[in-house]
Amino acid sequence: MIRAVYPGSFDPVTNGHLDIIERSAKVFDELIVAVLVNPDKKGLFNIEERVELIQRVINHIPNVKVQYFSGLLIDFMKQQDAKVIIKGLRAVSDFEYEFQMSLMNKKLDPDIETTFMMATSKNSFLSSSSVKQVATFGGCIKDLVPDEIIPDIMKKVNNL
Ligand code: PNS
Secondary structure (H helix, E strand, O other), rough: OOOOEEEOOOOOOOOHHHHHHHHHHHOEEEEEEEEEOOOOOOOOOOHHHHHHHHHHHOOOOOEEEEEEEEOOOOHHHHOOOEEEEEEEEOHHHHHHHHHHHHHHHHHHHHOEEEEEEEEHHHHOOOHHHHHHHHHOOOOOOOOEHHHHHHHHHHHEEEEE
């Protein structure tokens, strides 16, 4: 039984994330989507809200659940008894940052493996930050995020 963890800031979850979740759920027995704080990023949604949005869009996948954790990813992995981290890669530009994080996590716990899944080409330009920018300035975010969370994003950016 292999339990994998897909960590990220998910602020908010995008169709790119959902694609990686759906594909990883086919490869691993159990998948935990872990909402963690990325200290380099300023948040739009709080952690509980991010979890709730993810919960809503993963309901149809039985072997996936979502949790949040404040602290090191490697400590969450231990707590969940999971050995595999999944990260999505969109382009070469993601590589350096992900490479560095995977080596740091390896240094912190050599038993944990980071695996990478390539984003599908139609999502290779997508990021939570660009979704937030487009929404903030009144652009259309349909096809970028799941339809059922569009109203939540619009409401949030309009109340800023
Ligand atoms: O979606 P993101 O913002 O690229 O996700 C980055 C995230 C949240 C996975 C990363 O910042 C993280 O693992 N944060 C938890 C703190 C931690 O373990 N840091 C050490 C990794 S170098």
